Amino acid sequence: MTKRALITGITGQDGSYLAELLLEKGYEVHGLVRRSSSFNRARIDPIYLHPDNAGRLSLHYGDLTDSTSLTNIVRAAAPDEVYNLAAQSHVAVSFEMPEYTASADAIGAIRLLEAVRQHAPDARFYQASTSEMFGLTPPPQHEGTHFHPRSPYGAAKLHAHWATVNYREAYGLYAVSGILFNHESPRRGESFVTRKISLAAARIAATGSASGATGALTLGNLDAIRDWGYAAEYVEGMWRMLQQDEPADFVLATGVGSTVRDFCELAFSHVGLDWRDHVVTDPRFVRPAEVPELVGDASHAASELGWKATTSVGELARLMVDADLAALGATSSAAAERA
Numbered sequence: 215m216t217k218r219a220l221i222t223g224i225t226g227q228d229g230s231y232l233a234e235l236l237l238e239k240g241y242e243v244h245g246l247v248r249r250s251s252s253f254n255r256a257r258i259d260p261i262y263l264h265p266d267n268a269g270r271l272s273l274h275y276g277d278l279t280d281s282t283s284l285t286n287i288v289r290a291a292a293p294d295e296v297y298n299l300a301a302q303s304h305v306a307v308s309f310e311m312p313e314y315t316a317s318a319d320a321i322g323a324i325r326l327l328e329a330v331r332q333h334a335p336d337a338r339f340y341q342a343s344t345s346e347m348f349g350l351t352p353p354p355q356h357e358g359t360h361f362h363p364r365s366p367y368g369a370a371k372l373h374a375h376w377a378t379v380n381y382r383e384a385y386g387l388y389a390v391s392g393i394l395f396n397h398e399s400p401r402r403g404e405s406f407v408t409r410k411i412s413l414a415a416a417r418i419a420a421t422g423s424a425s426g427a428t429g430a431l432t433l434g435n436l437d438a439i440r441d442w443g444y445a446a447e448y449v450e451g452m453w454r455m456l457q458q459d460e461p462a463d464f465v466l467a468t469g470v471g472s473t474v475r476d477f478c479e480l481a482f483s484h485v486g487l488d489w490r491d492h493v494v495t496d497p498r499f500v501r502p503a504e505v506p507e508l509v510g511d512a513s514h515a516a517s518e519l520g521w522k523a524t525t526s527v528g529e530l531a532r533l534m535v536d537a538d539l540a541a542l543g544a545t546s547s548a549a550a551e552r553a
């Protein structure tokens with residue numbers, strides 16, 4: 215029997231990798247997409263338009279803030295597995311839009327859990343939780359670590375996390391919360407720090423300027439420490455969480471922390487540049503409350519799921535810069551020779 219999966223957030227970084235993975239595994243995939251005045255499907259067009267996937271990948275209009283659409287989609291897709299990846303996922307933006315962030319990220323998860331409970335109670339449910347829920351609690355963070363979110367985003371995701379646990383305990387749903395540390399890729403949104411850095415390094419190497427009036431890369435807090443892994447590997451962990459005998463929550467992380475400054479060094483040195491010549495800081499990019507250090511302990515995922523991150527932060531920075539260079543028609547060796 216062909217398995218059916220529903221993915222919210224299919225147009226995002228993780229949704230696009232997960233859709234590819236599930237199609238490779240023979241699933242019929244349904245994705246929730248938002249109406250937009252401009253195209254927002256660049257990440258999934260290669261699979262959506264591929265003739266092999268005709269009839270195997272269906273897109274449905276909906277929104278996490280609209281329970282009617284969620285109910286209709288769950289009923290139409292009749293999924294075996296539901297992956298709730300949709301979210302207002304930008305921490306800095308959540309300070310400017312706390313109410314919307316709570317509606318989409320916290321209540322949105324509850325809307326979807328309710329739709330699943332009522333219309334597909336045997337479906338397995340994955341909630342995209344986040345290391346941001348740990349916030350101020352020092353590393354290494356694991357499934358038992360105290361939560362102390364530092365942003366409207368982190369607080370909303372914590373609400374959704376506990377709602378997921380509650381639906382498991384109260385209604386017996388196979389519902390799991392994947393607590394994922396930062397994971398990046400060439401498909402990362404351009405306003406997240408790693409992609410901002412990889413794009414700037416590539417642009418400066420290829421054209422001499424990052425963009426904007428000064429031609430420099432403008433960042434906020436360079437001291438923040440994050441545990442950066444490769445997104446393509448993390449979606450495999452999500453899938454494995456839904457294949458266990460019993461539902462449980464898992465941290466996915468590399469276990470290695472690096473500063474924003476370190477990531478600049480890794481990305482710029484790959485194209486023969488000194489990041490200090492090209493990066494300026496601006497308090498406008500500093501958050502009202504910062505999360506200083508996130509480094510995860512994913513030993514539970516290693517022992518129970520057999521999952522381990524294998525791409526180092528250096529490899530990640532290089533593959534992101536290379537992808538951004540390729541989009542500009544350049545290569546790292548040519549750029550480094552010119553530098």
Ligand code: NAP
Nearest residue numbers: 223225226227228277278299300301303342344394396397
């Ligand atoms: P992303 O690239 O920002 O993608 C977010 C997705 O959610 C997009 O498809 C977006 O649609 C959709 N979306 C946003 N608001 C929505 C709404 N109200 N209704 C329906 N869809 C909506 O995020 P990501 O990096 O792939 O992350 C996937 C999930 O994991 C998110 O929930 C994020 O919070 C969580 N997470 C991410 C990380 C990470 O490091 N990447 C770590 C831990 C947890 P549009 O394309 O239309 O904007």
Ligand code: F7E
Nearest residue numbers: 303305344345346395396405406407408433434435438499
């Ligand atoms: O910031 C600092 C910033 O926005 C990382 C989301 O996927 O991962 C992501 O959230 C760090 C922070 O990611 C700039 O202050 C400095 O300390 O790339 P980011 P994030 O906030 O860690 C978690 C796990 C999620 O769940 C989220 O959905 O970098 N930083 N200068 C900057 N950050 C940005 N965006 N832009 C800067 O100019």
